[in-house]
Amino acid sequence: MEATCQCNTVNMDKVTQGKAVLMTENVAGDLANLYKVFGDPTRVKILHLLSVTELCVCDIANVLEMTQSAISHQLRVLKQAKLVRNRKDGKTVYYTLDDDHVHTILKQGLDHISHVL
Amino acid sequence: MEATCQCNTVNMDKVTQGKAVLMTENVAGDLANLYKVFGDPTRVKILHLLSVTELCVCDIANVLEMTQSAISHQLRVLKQAKLVRNRKDGKTVYYTLDDDHVHTILKQGLDHISHVL
DNA sequence: ATAACATATGAATACTTGTTCATATGTTCA
DNA sequence: TGAACATATGAACAAGTATTCATATGTTAT
Numbered sequence: 001m002e003a004t005c006q007c008n009t010v011n012m013d014k015v016t017q018g019k020a021v022l023m024t025e026n027v028a029g030d031l032a033n034l035y036k037v038f039g040d041p042t043r044v045k046i047l048h049l050l051s052v053t054e055l056c057v058c059d060i061a062n063v064l065e066m067t068q069s070a071i072s073h074q075l076r077v078l079k080q081a082k083l084v085r086n087r088k089d090g091k092t093v094y095y096t097l098d099d100d101h102v103h104t105i106l107k108q109g110l111d112h113i114s115h116v117l
Numbered sequence: 118m119e120a121t122c123q124c125n126t127v128n129m130d131k132v133t134q135g136k137a138v139l140m141t142e143n144v145a146g147d148l149a150n151l152y153k154v155f156g157d158p159t160r161v162k163i164l165h166l167l168s169v170t171e172l173c174v175c176d177i178a179n180v181l182e183m184t185q186s187a188i189s190h191q192l193r194v195l196k197q198a199k200l201v202r203n204r205k206d207g208k209t210v211y212y213t214l215d216d217d218h219v220h221t222i223l224k225q226g227l228d229h230i231s232h233v234l
Numbered sequence: 235a236t237a238a239c240a241t242a243t244g245a246a247t248a249c250t251t252g253t254t255c256a257t258a259t260g261t262t263c264a
Numbered sequence: 265t266g267a268a269c270a271t272a273t274g275a276a277c278a279a280g281t282a283t284t285c286a287t288a289t290g291t292t293a294t
Contacts, residue, residue, distance in 0.1 A: 036156035
C-alpha cells in the first residue's frame with residue numbers, strides 16, 4: 001500500500017496535476033462498491049428484469065431458476081446500494097428499480113460490450 | 118444452480134414475460150465482467166485520472182503511491198476490457214481512455230453516489 | 235554488445251464474495 | 265391461536281481476485 005516507483009520518466013507536472021485531480025479514498029471506494037454491485041450476472045439479470053416490470057422475490061426466483069434464498073440475498077445487496085426499492089403487499093414483497101441512473105448505466109454497459117464485439 | 122422456488126404467489130404471466138426478457142447467460146456474464154472492472158478503487162482512480170490526461174505507468178504509480186507492478190497488472194485488466202488504450206514512446210508506455218462509454222459510466226456512478234448521500 | 239531502465243508477467247498469499255442449507259421473522263386465513 | 269406461506273438472515277464453504285515479490289521482456293544510449 002505504499003512505495004512510489006523509482007522511474008526517471010516521471011513527469012512531475014503531470015504527477016502533481018494528477019494528485020490534484022485524484023479521487024479521495026472515500027469517493028473511489030464508494031464508486032467501486034457501486035459498480036461492484038453491477039458486477040455479478042445474477043444481479044445484472046435482476047436489474048434488467050426490474051427495468052421492465054415490478055416483480056416479487058418468488059417471480060424472480062422462478063424466472064432465473066434459482067433458489068428464493070439466493071435471490072433474497074442479492075436483493076438485499078441491491079437495496080443497500082439504493083438500486084432497488086420494495087413495497088410489501090401482504091406476505092409478498094415487490095421490487096422495483098429505485099433510480100434512473102440504473103437505466104443509464106445498464107444501457108452504457110450494453111452499448112460498450114456490443115460495440116466491442 | 119437449479120430448483121425453482123415453490124411459492125403460490127407466482128404470477129405466471131409475469132414469469133413467462135420475464136423469461137422472454139431475461140438476458141442470456143453470455144450477455145449477463147459479459148456485462149457483469151465489464152462492471153467488475155469498474156468495481157475496484159484502484160481501477161476507478163486510474164480511469165478517472167486518464168479521463169483528464171494521458172499518463173505513463175510510472176506517472177500513475179507515483180500519483181497513486183503504489184508499486185509499478187500493481188499498476189501494470191490493473192492496466193492489463195483495463196486494457197482487456199477495452200477501457201484503455203496505450204501507445205509506446207520508446208521505453209515508456211502511455212495510457213488513455215479507449216471509449217466514451219467510460220466517461221458516461223463514471224459520471225452516472227458519481228451522480229448516483231452523490232444523490233444517495 | 236552491454237548496462238540501465240520502463241514495463242510486463244507468473245506464482246503465491248490474503249482477502250472478498252456468491253451460493254447453499256438451515257432456520258428465523260412476519261403475514262394471512264381459518 | 266395455530267397452520268401455511270413468503271421472505272429474510274446467519275454460518276459455512278468454494279471460487280474468484282488484488283497485491284506483493286521475483287523475474288522476464290523489450291528499449292535506449294554508450
